[in-house]
Amino acid sequence: MATAQTPGLDTIKLAMAETNALFNHEVFLKRNFAALDDVYTADARILPPGSPMISGREAIRTFWSELVKSADARSVELVSDDVMHAGDGVVEIGHATLTMQGESAAVMTVKYVVYWRQEKNRWKWHVDIWNPNA
Amino acid sequence: MATAQTPGLDTIKLAMAETNALFNHEVFLKRNFAALDDVYTADARILPPGSPMISGREAIRTFWSELVKSADARSVELVSDDVMHAGDGVVEIGHATLTMQGESAAVMTVKYVVYWRQEKNRWKWHVDIWNPNA
Numbered sequence: 001m002a003t004a005q006t007p008g009l010d011t012i013k014l015a016m017a018e019t020n021a022l023f024n025h026e027v028f029l030k031r032n033f034a035a036l037d038d039v040y041t042a043d044a045r046i047l048p049p050g051s052p053m054i055s056g057r058e059a060i061r062t063f064w065s066e067l068v069k070s071a072d073a074r075s076v077e078l079v080s081d082d083v084m085h086a087g088d089g090v091v092e093i094g095h096a097t098l099t100m101q102g103e104s105a106a107v108m109t110v111k112y113v114v115y116w117r118q119e120k121n122r123w124k125w126h127v128d129i130w131n132p133n134a
Numbered sequence: 135m136a137t138a139q140t141p142g143l144d145t146i147k148l149a150m151a152e153t154n155a156l157f158n159h160e161v162f163l164k165r166n167f168a169a170l171d172d173v174y175t176a177d178a179r180i181l182p183p184g185s186p187m188i189s190g191r192e193a194i195r196t197f198w199s200e201l202v203k204s205a206d207a208r209s210v211e212l213v214s215d216d217v218m219h220a221g222d223g224v225v226e227i228g229h230a231t232l233t234m235q236g237e238s239a240a241v242m243t244v245k246y247v248v249y250w251r252q253e254k255n256r257w258k259w260h261v262d263i264w265n266p267n268a
Contacts, residue, residue, distance in 0.1 A: 045216075045227065047245050049183060049265035053215075053227070081187075082179075084249070084261075087221025091249045093179065093187070093261060111181050113247055113263045115218070115225045127218075127227060129247045131183035131265040
């Protein structure tokens with residue numbers, strides 16, 4: 001239940017969980033990379049480990065489609081560890097468990113920070129950075 | 135000069151540059167790790183590559199003092215690439231050039247996202263995550 005100090009944060013968290021579910025089910029499981037437009041804002045930026053920053057939807061779609069295919073990734077479970085109001089946006093700290101199959105079958109844990117913004121009534125990732133725990 | 139759309143952002147950027155200079159000159163050059171209290175908020179969190187998240191000033195001080203000493207780090211130049219108002223805080227995307235000496239002499243570039251908050255009239259790092267470009 002939302003308190004006076006966190007107006008609407010529970011509602012926002014539900015919307016965030018919807019977006020995160022899209023990333024897992026549509027992008028990773030179904031390999032529907034067009035769904036990334038509902039995950040990232042139009043001018044989003046991602047900062048992947050081992051690569052320079054990547055800007056904009058087209059480049060972000062290329063990044064994830066190549067990574068999912070080359071790693072034979074099957075799922076990514078995202079867990080919010082902290083969600084902080086930041087004006088019209090939200091700063092989230094979380095961690096993700098990435099499951100890959102095929103020759104390089106592995107489970108990998110990364111932690112991340114996402115700066116969320118609303119775009120067309122959907123909460124989306126505007127800045128997305130992560131790194132491995134080990 | 136600040137515009138109507140970015141009230142005070144130039145002033146905030148100057149304050150951010152002061153904090154970043156502390157990190158370089160005091161922490162890295164002089165190895166004055168007490169200065170980290172002026173860089174990070176009391177309940178800050180850092181998310182370093184290759185390590186779980188680290189919370190709070192004492193643990194953050196331990197992390198940086200061990201890293202600076204073990205890597206024989208001498209300087210870290212921080213460059214802001216984007217600074218976004220986020221309510222009472224700021225979300226910054228930037229990159230850093232880390233110079234190490236001794237046996238493992240090297241120059242390393244990392245990119246980062248910092249969520250800045252004000253604490254006691256100083257702008258400080260509240261959430262700090264980075265990863266290498268290569």
